[in-house]
Amino acid sequence: MRGRTVRGAAAAGAVLLALVACTSTEPEHDRADDVVVAVGSPFLSLNAGTAAGLAPGSTLVRGLVQSGFTSLEEDGSVVADPSFGTVEVVDDEPFTVRYTIAETARWSDGVPVTPADLLLEWAARSGQLDEVVPEIGADGLPVDPAALDDVVAFAATSPALVHATAVPRVDGATVTVVHDRRVADWQVALDVNLPAHVVGRLALDPAAQTTDDPAPTGAGTVPPTDGPTPGATATGAAPGGTATGAPATTEPAPGADPTAVAADAARWAGAVQTAVEEQDRDALVDVARVWRAAGTAGDVATDPVLTTTTGPYVLAQVDDDGVLAVPNDAYAGAAPAAYASVRVRTDLDPLAQVDAVSEGGVDVAAPLSTGDVLAAAAQVEGATVLTGGDAVLQLVLQEGGGGVFDAAASSAGQATAARAAFVATVPREEVVTRAAEPLWGDATVSDEVLAEVALGPLPSGEGTAATAAPTAAAPTGTATATQAPTAPGADGLVVRLLANTDDPVRAEALEVVTSAAADAGIEVVVAEVEDPAAALRTEPEAWDAALVPVAQEALGVSAAVARWRTDGATNVTGHADDALDEAVDALDRAVDADARADALGAVAEGLRASGAVLPLVRTPALTLVRDSPVAGLPTPAGVPLLPPARADLTSWWGWVRG
Incomplete structure (x- = not known):
């Protein structure tokens, strides 16, 4: 083992030094095996x-x-x-x-x-x-x-x-x-x-x-x-x-x-x-x-x-x-x-x-x-500085709680148009450039909507691309700051965005989203809550959208099911979709590798197409190794x-x- 070799070498070296240089000073450190x-x-x-x-x-x-x-x-x-x-x-x-x-x-x-x-x-x-x-x-x-x-x-x-x-x-x-x-x-x-x-x-x-x-x-x-x-x-x-x-x-x-x-x-x-x-x-x-x-x-x-x-x-x-x-x-x-x-x-x-x-x-x-x-x-x-990605920062929309994206508060058509208009203004590349790249030079736009399963790209099954781009009819979230889209439902829309601004990455992402939305006629305001993390789970009436860093879960598929199935235990957005439920149920029962990969791809594609979640970037992580x-x-x-x-x-x- 490495530890035993180091200890033996250190002991032998100490004897040799004692014989040839009795006046040598002691090493500053003494924990070569710790x-x-x-x-x-x-x-x-x-x-x-x-x-x-x-x-x-x-x-x-x-x-x-x-x-x-x-x-x-x-x-x-x-x-x-x-x-x-x-x-x-x-x-x-x-x-x-x-x-x-x-x-x-x-x-x-x-x-x-x-x-x-x-x-x-x-x-x-x-x-x-x-x-x-x-x-x-x-x-x-x-x-x-x-x-x-x-x-x-x-x-x-x-x-x-x-x-x-x-x-x-x-x-x-x-x-x-x-x-x-x-x-x-x-x-x-x-x-x-x-x-x-x-x-x-x-x-x-x-x-x-x-x-x-x-x-x-x-x-x-x-x-x-x-x-x-x-x-x-x-x-x-x-x-x-x-x-x-x-x-x-x-x-x-x-x-x-x-x-x-x-x-x-x-x-x-x-x-x-x-x-x-x-x-x-x-x-x-x-x-x-x-x-x-x-x-x-x-x-x-x-x-x-x-x-x-x-x-x-x-x-x-x-x-x-x-x-x-x-x-x-x-x-x-x-x-x-x-x-x-x-x-x-x-x-x-x-x-x-x-x-x-x-x-x-x-x-x-x-x-x-x-x-x-x-x-x-x-x-x-x-020392070597290592930088890379951690949790996936996602933008999620609150479809319940009586807010601007809740069909029960207006109509299905109005709520859908409002969601599409808001998501289409989000300049994901600019979020990467301003929020992540200063801390992680290789940061790129993330497409991981199922981060609870895997923090990186999901494996693809035969005939199903798990990281496929959203369909043309779906909001893509690829607007830029210089050319904001104009879409039905944007004018006069006020969106309360939930974010922990103590986190510098989310704070910068919030500024990017707010500025881009304003160019499209949408006003973004910070949701007024005492505790953003708790409000995400317990105060659906207090926010319309949220910037959420999503971590991997020990039971990844079970976590994805609970998060995205209609009335799921951790479905904090109120998203409900019969077609997605079918895909989620199939995923929950997929036990072999190929079936699991295909099912993951189907769920991911359904989430992107619905505009329920927009992945932005993986939050930067840092490790320093001497x-x-x-x-x-x-x-x-x-x-x-x-x-x-x-x-x-x-x-x-x-x-x-x-």
């Missing part, structure tokens, strides 16, 4: 089934410390990990998926991954055992979490598992899940998340409820995802310094009998499996309560047991400055750790991240990209751009694996 990464989003939770666990900072850390059957790439493709196990469709009617756990799949405490771990996740994500459906607030969290403590309520139903209504069948190391219908996201619908033996002990063992070994509290909160988040200064903690949180270890207590430890783990995992299979309500109430809360950053920092994961690294410390991960000695998979430690710092503001790279305290930084940050990064000697050799520091190689909008960052961490 890499430090700085980002702006905090780690909140290891639980991928919660809003906190899906936050960008949590996704980044989980990609480092968790392995599973599959991982998801930026283009929406699924990558299998045979060293963990296999996922395969074994029957089409009824649609049946079989999971086979490999012998090399182990938790970081040495306990084998078992079917109980998958049964726990099925119970949590299928919704079949939940006794109540909690009210969810604009922040994605239950409005009254305390009301869930006395009922079976995992409160994390996944659209990819909701049709798996029967308890999965267990046979040795295999788990068979039967769905009532085909599920497009079947490859990523179910995977290990929290360890059943840990959750089982915390939930069902009275001895676990002590002050020395507390039950999870679920104290993590999800910060707003729109706009930059203020960070600390470079003095918040010494770069690469020792964390102040409680040290975590997943090893058994000294002197513990390994056989007894294994038997105890099997006992509690078995208790969870029995509770799920027999639908033991009393046990499930406690299991659900612990599952909802387990894995939050605050609890992980105080209870080492809650750091138990399956990847090549395991969390050793969690504190206000970030996390520290070390090699997982129990890992037997295909991509072992290559460094002695990986520190992820979240305590530095964007400019402080750049300074830390320059001073040798940070090796890789992914700060929020702004003009001053990019300029500062370009001045760092011995890649020139410096004595006493690691020299990271092969570090790619870090796009925070990715749903899964497992492959981004390839450079810290052997």
Whole structure:
């Protein structure tokens, strides 16, 4: 491994220098096998089934410390990990998926991954055992979490598992899940998340409820995802310094009998499996309560047991400055750790991240990209600046809420004409030039309307171009500032545009859209709301159009269905289209690659033709890599751009694996 080679070389070099130059000074740095990464989003939770666990900072850390059957790439493709196990469709009617756990799949405490771990996740994500459906607030969290403590309520139903209504069948190391219908996201619908033996002990063992070994509290909160988040200064903690949180270890207590430890783990995992299979309500109430809360950053920092994961690294410390991960000695998979430690710092503001790279305290930084940050990064000697695309900035129109694009407030003809007139004024090339190119020289107009599936171009099926241009009859959004179109419905139109103007890219795009619309006789005003991110979901009457950065989702097809089907769970625009619904339903059941590609193309084409959404450009992302050799520091190689909008960052961490 890279880390061991560096340590050996450093030791040999130190002996040689001592022999020939006793008066030499000590190196300024001494962490050649310890890499430090700085980002702006905090780690909140290891639980991928919660809003906190899906936050960008949590996704980044989980990609480092968790392995599973599959991982998801930026283009929406699924990558299998045979060293963990296999996922395969074994029957089409009824649609049946079989999971086979490999012998090399182990938790970081040495306990084998078992079917109980998958049964726990099925119970949590299928919704079949939940006794109540909690009210969810604009922040994605239950409005009254305390009301869930006395009922079976995992409160994390996944659209990819909701049709798996029967308890999965267990046979040795295999788990068979039967769905009532085909599920497009079947490859990523179910995977290990929290360890059943840990959750089982915390939930069902009275001895676990002590002050020395507390039950999870679920104290993590999800910060707003729109706009930059203020960070600390470079003095918040010494770069690469020792964390102040409680040290975590997943090893058994000294002197513990390994056989007894294994038997105890099997006992509690078995208790969870029995509770799920027999639908033991009393046990499930406690299991659900612990599952909802387990894995939050605050609890992980105080209870080492809650750091138990399956990847090549395991969390050793969690504190206000970030996390520290070390090699997982129990890992037997295909991509072992290559460094002695990986520190992820979240305590530095964007400019402080750049300074830390320059001073040798940070090796890789992914700060929020702004003009001053990019300029500062370009001045760092011995470092490479990577720029590229992140979330897709889209313009969406509100077709409900009684606004100017709502047919119920005027007529279908008037609303359609107004939508077409407004969208046709949008100069996408100018948005790219003014909002994105200053931060990303290679920025181009984006055609990705299904960014929740893939941030880049979608794969094309035979006979269907997924990135085809809009039809001639549809608004194209290609106007220029010097030649604005004149279209019926434009004169006197006032459009309330929802945008987070704290984001410089959206602020500049807003100015471009406003100016171009004015040339066509349309007045664009900023929607007056207290919180743009919340208003997008909860105040349809307050806006007519919105500039929305769309991130990739872990269940891409399910997310697209929820967003664009009539009355879909996340359909914030009120768009309704019978023909599109048919295409969306076909996509939701497309399980092989060719059918999926064709269905994605059909949905994308339908959305463009309807004028429901206009993609503009991918928002710029920035990564700074210190890649020139410096004595006493690691020299990271092969570090790619870090796009925070990715749903899964497992492959981004390839450079810290052997």
